[in-house]
Amino acid sequence: MKVLFTNTAVVLLCAATLMSSCSKPQKSAKTGITYNDKKTGGYEKFRKTHPSPGPGLIPIEGGTFVMGGSADQDVTYDYNNVRRRVTVGSFYMDETEVANQDWLDYLHWINVTYPQDHELYYNAVPDTLVWRKPLSYNEPYVDNYLRHPAFQDYPVVGVSWDQVQDYCVWRTDRTNENILRETGRMVSWNDLNGSKKGAAQPASTSKDPFNTDIYLNGQYKGQGIDGKKMIPDLSPNAKPDGKSKNPVRPARMEDGILKQAYRLPSEAEWEYAALSLIGNTQFENIDAGKIYPWNGLGVRSAKRATRGLILANFKRGAGDNAGVGGYLNDKADITAPVRAYQPNDFGLYNMAGNVNEWVQDTYRQGSFEDFEDFNPFRGNEFNNKRLADATKGTYAKDKYGRPIKDPAASSKKMKYADAMALQQAQAAAGQPNTATAGAAVGANSTAPGIPGQKDPITGKPYNPDLRGYGDSVNMALYGTTTLVNNHSKVYKGGSWNDLAFWLNPATRRFMDETDASAEVGFRCAMTLVGSPEIHPEGKPHYSVKKAKDFNPKQ
Structure with a gap:
């Protein structure tokens, strides 16, 4: 895995020296112009690599599957997940649900970056009142679940779909900022905070915190921002800024240094990843289906060392959230740590039970009566x-x-x-x-x-x-005669307080994007760019010849 996903931040060194170690300079296959040479116009080309996933993510190799195919019953009589074959592109997904500590990191950043903006901080705090029940003594969870260190590795709950969108933007920016500072493309953390002896915090030309889109558009640079290992600018129009002997520039999308945006997975991605049929696949044949993220029809482990243990955190029956004292069946009464139980065949933890998880899709009962068969998604704005x-x-x-x-x-x-x-x-x-x-x-x-x-x-x-695209009912009725509207978002997976039926990856429910629950959390995903094949080793491949270099002197 480490070989396949070499960090592009290490591989993609400065353009001026990247090609100097090669025996021959690379040339354009269509014009013959030499790359990475200021004399020929400064056309730049970097070594093609398969980018590594962002922090916390693991690769999910996509493919075709029958969405809704794992459902064996419809106890709610919703008929809202019609079986249809689709293809999901390869992507990255969080190995675990986002934990309380992860959300506290987010709150800390807001607090230190905008100490006077009480509204921003208040809006980012999860609704801990979701634990309150009229006939249940849950007040200790209201006070302790989010912030007490005993729960720091438990999944964050009480977060709305809207709050998660803001978290994804924050996580994207902090990850890319860290990459740039650690690799010297921006002022390092030590220099930024004056950690070195005698060092002072540099004066920045921008008072705004780092944002990936603004940075890629060339609007986040200058004194106090630029690092000591900026990328050489090979453009004939580039000029030194006074500090450097040669022109330098910020990173660009073409450099392949920055990560794609963190986001919620689509419903199709989530269901595909939860089902993880890759473990039952050989030579493009699926040997056995699943109704849970694990094999078999039951919810207990069949392995000798763990025989009889419950495989997920869910409600076994009315009044049974944990089992019998002295031998708790799922070892949890409410949520469990995000790394509890065994991961599925993709390596993902708690894709059934523990907490339901938000996905990006807007809910419609007939979402897939009209659908694209590649990366189906409903929610485009x-x-x-x-x-x-x-x-x-x-x-x-x-x-x-x-x-x-x-x-x-x-x-x-x-x-x-x-x-x-x-x-x-x-x-x-x-x-x-x-x-x-x-x-x-x-x-x-x-x-x-x-x-x-x-x-x-x-x-x-x-x-x-286009969230309402292809509805089979009168759009004017949505939100008027039903609870479904453009703010209805899908969540999946089952929770600590749900029966086993909801552990099936094909089941789906919805909630308003501004609402929250003690039974709903989330995990992030990221788009994988480039070749979809994650594990090419041991598989047949066609041999491909390199393009022949053009010699203008012949």
């Missing part, structure tokens, strides 16, 4: 980053230094003249660039569409909110 200055390409930022995002104005890339005309029209109307002011135009909304291109089929203004 397409948006663009708002431009503060179209001529410079700089993003507008909110008060926390993050890019402001507005509803997309078109289903495809607009012509430059049309995009500029749209911005000018919006500016004249007092609206922000690239989108209308205010919230997105929802599927149920009667508000006018966003100025921009029209849908080529309906002829109506483009609607960036």
